[in-house]
Amino acid sequence: MSRFWTLLTHVHSLAGPVLMLLYPLYASVLAIESPSKVDDEQWLAYWILYSFLTLTEMLLQSVLEWIPIWYTVKLLFTVWLVLPQFRGAAFIYDRFVRQQIKQYTEGKVQQDHKPPECKGKGKKKSVDFIVPKKGEH
Template identity: 70%
Template sequence: MGHFWAFLSLIHSLAGPSLTLLYPLYASVCAIESTSKLDDEQWLAYWILYSFITLMEMVAAPILYWIPIWHQIKLVVVAWLVLPQFRGASFVYERFVREQLKKYRVKTGEHDYVKEGESE
């Protein structure tokens, strides 16, 4: 039984970085090279959210230390953000982040933040 847990631990230690960094890096490069803007939005949103999760994880480290399944929870959340079947990063960006940007009228460059094709 000890070998089984060691194997699961090895899988988890490989799945985490692969799912949170390696696949998103590869998909981001593919998105840059493609002509579609839809995949650009997905991966830019992913990196914004991943950075936010990492920042919150650093701040809350003393609390998260006491949650034994934190890494598994994070892996499931990141899988939802990353996997193309779910497009979770785009969903979170469109539903929450973008709404806050519009609410507080964040300025980017010389123009107000308004998505192409939309009017105020």
């Protein structure tokens, strides 16, 4: 039984890199080469979510190391994101990320359509420096 647990531990530790990196890298290359945009959206959404998950994990590392099943939960979540049967990455992107982007861009469009005398009020000078105005390069 000891050898079984040792084998299971090694399979578990290899499953993460394979499911989180190797398979998505391979599938992303296939998606770029295919004429369909559906798979492109799935894999771009995956990489966005994977980056966000990695950054969150880095920030919360001291808390997450106290949760013994964190790696298993992360692995199962990644399986759901990656497997084409579920298309979890595209689902989360459509439901949550796209909604946030739409709210941000709609607010930006409304700000751009204000009368000239209202523009710039409450706007910081540093934002003008970082984000160039339309027509400037």
